[in-house]
Amino acid sequence: MSTTSKDRLSPLTKLAYGVGDIGFSLTDTTLGVLFLIFLLDVVGLDPAKAALAIFIGKSWDYINDPIFGYIADRTRTRWGRRRPYLLFGFIPFGLAFAMMWYRPPFEGQWALTAYYAFAYFVYDAMYTIVTMPYAALTPELTQDYDERTSLTSYRMVFSLIGGLIAFVVPLMLIGTLEPGNADRVMMMGVVFGTVSALPLLLTFLGTREKEEYASLPQPGLKDQFRAVRGNRPFWFAAGIFLFTWTAVEIIQNMLLLFLKYRMKLESESDLVAGAVFITAIFVLPFWVWVSMKTDKRQAYIYGMLFFIAIMVTMGFINPSLGFSVVIAMACFAGIGVSAVHVLTWAMIPDAVEVDELESGARHEGMFYALVTLFRKIASSIAIPMTALILGWSGYVSNSTQQPESAVWAIRMLIGPIASLFLLAGTLFARFYPLSREAHAETRNKIAARREAPAD
Numbered sequence: 001m002s003t004t005s006k007d008r009l010s011p012l013t014k015l016a017y018g019v020g021d022i023g024f025s026l027t028d029t030t031l032g033v034l035f036l037i038f039l040l041d042v043v044g045l046d047p048a049k050a051a052l053a054i055f056i057g058k059s060w061d062y063i064n065d066p067i068f069g070y071i072a073d074r075t076r077t078r079w080g081r082r083r084p085y086l087l088f089g090f091i092p093f094g095l096a097f098a099m100m101w102y103r104p105p106f107e108g109q110w111a112l113t114a115y116y117a118f119a120y121f122v123y124d125a126m127y128t129i130v131t132m133p134y135a136a137l138t139p140e141l142t143q144d145y146d147e148r149t150s151l152t153s154y155r156m157v158f159s160l161i162g163g164l165i166a167f168v169v170p171l172m173l174i175g176t177l178e179p180g181n182a183d184r185v186m187m188m189g190v191v192f193g194t195v196s197a198l199p200l201l202l203t204f205l206g207t208r209e210k211e212e213y214a215s216l217p218q219p220g221l222k223d224q225f226r227a228v229r230g231n232r233p234f235w236f237a238a239g240i241f242l243f244t245w246t247a248v249e250i251i252q253n254m255l256l257l258f259l260k261y262r263m264k265l266e267s268e269s270d271l272v273a274g275a276v277f278i279t280a281i282f283v284l285p286f287w288v289w290v291s292m293k294t295d296k297r298q299a300y301i302y303g304m305l306f307f308i309a310i311m312v313t314m315g316f317i318n319p320s321l322g323f324s325v326v327i328a329m330a331c332f333a334g335i336g337v338s339a340v341h342v343l344t345w346a347m348i349p350d351a352v353e354v355d356e357l358e359s360g361a362r363h364e365g366m367f368y369a370l371v372t373l374f375r376k377i378a379s380s381i382a383i384p385m386t387a388l389i390l391g392w393s394g395y396v397s398n399s400t401q402q403p404e405s406a407v408w409a410i411r412m413l414i415g416p417i418a419s420l421f422l423l424a425g426t427l428f429a430r431f432y433p434l435s436r437e438a439h440a441e442t443r444n445k446i447a448a449r450r451e452a453p454a455d
Contacts, residue, residue: 016206018154023196025162032252047391051384057120058380069369080209082133094197096126101189103182136368139349156341167273234351239428247421249382254414279334307336315415
């Protein structure tokens with residue numbers, strides 16, 4: 001099915017939509033890279049309590065994401081169903097992120113655990129309020145298979161830029177992660193919270209929702225869950241998404257620790273991260289091209305098999321090989337990171353058409369609420385798991401040296417363990433049923449039903 005003028009988006013619309021993700025990537029990556037180290041080496045929490053605080057704070061997501069998806073699907077305003085949440089949610093979102101990095105003036109381990117669990121709880125609630133409607137705009141802006149991949153690639157350019165900033169800039173603002181720099185960490189949180197919130201206004205101003213989607217019937221909550229439960233392509237796409245992003249979260253959590261304690265390259269960590277993200281940005285058009293020549297499923301499998309090979313090699317790389325080899329490996333890893341960003345997200349909106357064909361309604365909010373939930377589940381699995389493994393391995397908070405057992409744990413996490421999750425994603429992709437041809441057939445059936453005269 002060829003792209004029609006109705007489905008084709010202008011570069012300006014794609015830019016306006018894509019820029020919104022820079023804030024989500026900035027906050028999400030900063031938390032993934034620094035928050036655990038912040039709790040361990042600045043706040044002074046022991047690894048088990050740091051894991052508990054994160055797990056408690058994120059458990060609320062298992063409830064609030066599906067409920068908010070249902071609410072967003074039923075929202076009716078003059079601005080649409082999704083965009084109002086960007087307008088009214090961007091300020092609370094920025095404030096909630098900033099408070100994650102406040103070091104309260106008490107020393108008790110349990111009191112600190114309670115504060116950071118609550119701060120994470122509030123942040124994740126605000127994150128849901130803005131990210132779920134934002135993501136749900138993708139299938140509403142265009143129905144075309146390849147145009148969605150293009151739209152997602154615009155979004156992921158900004159996502160990767162946000163990730164690059166999150167790896168490089170915080171340590172420039174903070175210096176070293178130690179208790180004496182707690183005020184600098186808080187300053188970083190305020191700056192990043194502000195920078196992350198403002199792009200959502202550009203997305204609000206630069207996009208428009210399709211009015212006809214708001215007029216489609218909206219069933220009750222049970223019917224929505226029933227529609228999601230019976231959508232086979234969605235569950236395969238969700239499995240791909242969950243396992244892949246769990247691997248990415250593990251790699252993010254371990255990268256600075258790996259460079260500091262294994263490779264002895266802490267001062268060069270910004271250059272290594274820069275090599276990953278700059279490569280990923282430049283390679284994005286390649287994955288769009290591969291997807292157009294084959295399909296999203298096949299392109300994803302190629303990308304993940306390559307990524308697995310690189311990360312397993314990284315786990316066993318010898319520090320004596322030096323900085324140049326690490327930079328080369330970082331560039332290769334960036335190729336896999338690029339595939340993760342564009343292809344996992346590009347598969348999700350196609351499942352919405354399957355839902356409309358089967359149910360006669362569109363539930364983007366519920367679908368993307370679950371996708372947002374899976375993204376957070378990935379984080380809630382990866383961060384506490386890595387913290388617990390570090391604790392079991394003998395990791396010492398606020399230490400310049402770690403025992404060999406802790407270094408070995410870091411190596412296994414960033415290499416073989418992360419790769420096992422990537423391998424699980426490729427197995428889901430192997431059986432993902434929605435090819436380019438199947439999606440085109442679904443769209444044709446929906447179009448025929450809409451054009452058919454009413455009885």
